[in-house]
Amino acid sequence: MTNIIKPAYIEDETIKSEDIIPKGPEQTKEYLEMIPNPVGYRMLVSPYSGPKKTKGGIALSDKTLETIEMTTVVGLVVKMGDLCYQDKDKFPKGPWCKEGQFIIYGRYAGARFKTKFGEHRIINDDEIIGTIDKPEDVLALF
Numbered sequence: 001m002t003n004i005i006k007p008a009y010i011e012d013e014t015i016k017s018e019d020i021i022p023k024g025p026e027q028t029k030e031y032l033e034m035i036p037n038p039v040g041y042r043m044l045v046s047p048y049s050g051p052k053k054t055k056g057g058i059a060l061s062d063k064t065l066e067t068i069e070m071t072t073v074v075g076l077v078v079k080m081g082d083l084c085y086q087d088k089d090k091f092p093k094g095p096w097c098k099e100g101q102f103i104i105y106g107r108y109a110g111a112r113f114k115t116k117f118g119e120h121r122i123i124n125d126d127e128i129i130g131t132i133d134k135p136e137d138v139l140a141l142f
Contacts, residue, residue: 038081045075048135104130
């Protein structure tokens with residue numbers, strides 16, 4: 001069993017740490033059914049929270065992990081609305097990103113909400129600042 005630190009906002013003791021990150025096809029299916037479907041030109045992003053320990057092996061506190069998750073500007077595109085990147089005048093060269101890709105967005109972009117799987121954001125398709133292959137290359141500023 002992987003040692004995952006439960007975020008501080010989860011006070012329900014019936015929710016186990018291993019429930020926070022979907023694992024396997026059954027939990028992934030539950031996760032995808034639980035989170036909302038973005039509409040129109042919006043997309044659902046899961047912020048990248050990074051490693052749970054420092055390079056020296058010290059476990060980060062729940063408060064620190066929550067702050068990192070809240071202030072990060074890197075996220076994974078989980079779902080896209082049916083009108084994302086359909087405006088040919090605004091996006092003449094096509095989509096800026098796709099589902100399953102890591103992106104960079106503005107710190108205050110979108111609407112934030114939490115589920116038992118952590119924080120999520122719904123942002124507009126034109127709020128993407130860039131794409132990135134390795135999210136750990138972008139350091140959190142908080």
